[in-house]
Amino acid sequence: MFNRNRRGSVSAESMHPEDTENEEHIVIPKSDQAKMRIASAVSSNMLFGNLDSDQRRMVVDAMFERRVAANETVIQQGDEGDNFYVVDDGLFEVLVNGKKVVEVEAGGSFGELALMYNTPRAATVTAVVDSILWGVDRVTFRRCVTGHNFRKRKLYESFLKTVPILSKLHPSEVTKLSDALEPANYEEGDYIVEQGDLGNYFYIIEQGEVEVTKVDEDGNELMLPSLSAGDYFGELALIHNTPRAATVMAKNDVRVAALAKDAFVRLLGPVVDIMKRRTISYSTFDRQALEAMLQSIKENSDGESTEDEETHD
Structure with missing residues (x-):
């Protein structure tokens, strides 16, 4: 029995x-x-x-x-x-x-x-x-599943070795990261992340280029540097557990490797400190970009006023 x-x-x-x-x-x-x-x-x-x-x-x-x-x-x-x-x-x-x-x-x-x-x-x-x-x-x-996973792992391992910030990872960590990445494709004009949304993924760009914009507290839209293959984004919301700090839109056909929040915390520990230091440069650039924009607006306003005065005379 x-x-x-x-x-x-x-x-x-x-x-x-x-x-x-x-x-x-x-x-x-x-x-x-x-x-x-x-x-x-x-x-x-x-x-x-x-x-x-x-x-x-x-x-x-x-x-x-x-x-x-x-x-x-x-x-x-x-x-x-x-x-x-x-x-x-x-x-x-x-x-x-x-x-x-x-x-x-x-x-x-x-x-x-x-x-x-x-x-x-x-x-x-x-x-x-x-x-x-x-x-x-x-x-x-x-x-089908095993063969595809093996090819995906090899492809991502080769790609991740070209991403500078991941160079400090041990080969075994790169392998685990390769297994956890999820591919995603976007067409020109698609929004990948939007400022203010909750962040659940970290992204590494495999191919294509994205446009990054941010609206400051006064409602001014700032154009941040574009990102291309090998660059990454989406880390700020995951590191600080805050809403998305910027909007990222595909400038052309874009393919990214996405990493879920729990895997990000578990697998990217060795490089999180580097990413945290990078947030300082974001803030500095924001201030510089805002000052440049306000200066440009002021100069344009002054120029228009001068032209108006000359026309009036």
Whole structure:
């Protein structure tokens, strides 16, 4: 009785990232509509929610179609897990120990534990009517995710070595930082951060250029120096736990690597002091820029007054 009721062991295939680096990207033809339905179905799934857009696309591309007849069993409780399924059309019932617990219709999914662990199926899933499924096997899913993460890490490690302020980080810290970074793309005119908003991310520019502006206490808008590849921004709100101090807008197509607040505090400890010292130069520049702007306004006003007097004479 003790052995029979024990939970099954949890395991998964050992997979080395280097082994997947040169493997061809699997693409099983499917319509754009089918891809959209699959993407919509897995958008709220925990596993897919942790994937970036490129990883989701790779997994969706690798999914195969399976047509199921009414009353056909797709998953049998106690069997070894193999595939994860998204319901494209039809209806399925899920039974645990012979008792129906839920129904899954178009847009739903089941079998995700097969992608995580090599454990027996926890339920039986049977088609109620003729149905269509899209599936992906555990090995292909893991290969897509593992291979992509490995390539992303190598790419970011190379890039981060070119960022001067991160030169003090140990190689192991750079690797951890690479894993935590999230890519994001912006088009010309997009606001990346806006002054006064809460800050939840720190940004490093991979490519492109951004415009930085700040409105002072008197309502004057100051133009701060533009930033380009290798520069960073967003650290002030995270260091001081205050709202965004400036607005950053994409001047052209911009790609950034974003780091969430908790990871920023955990991974960038060695360079936070340097960033704090940089805030002094921000304040100095603000004062200088404001003085220059006010002087320019004064000079323009004086010039206009002189011209008016000459015209009047």
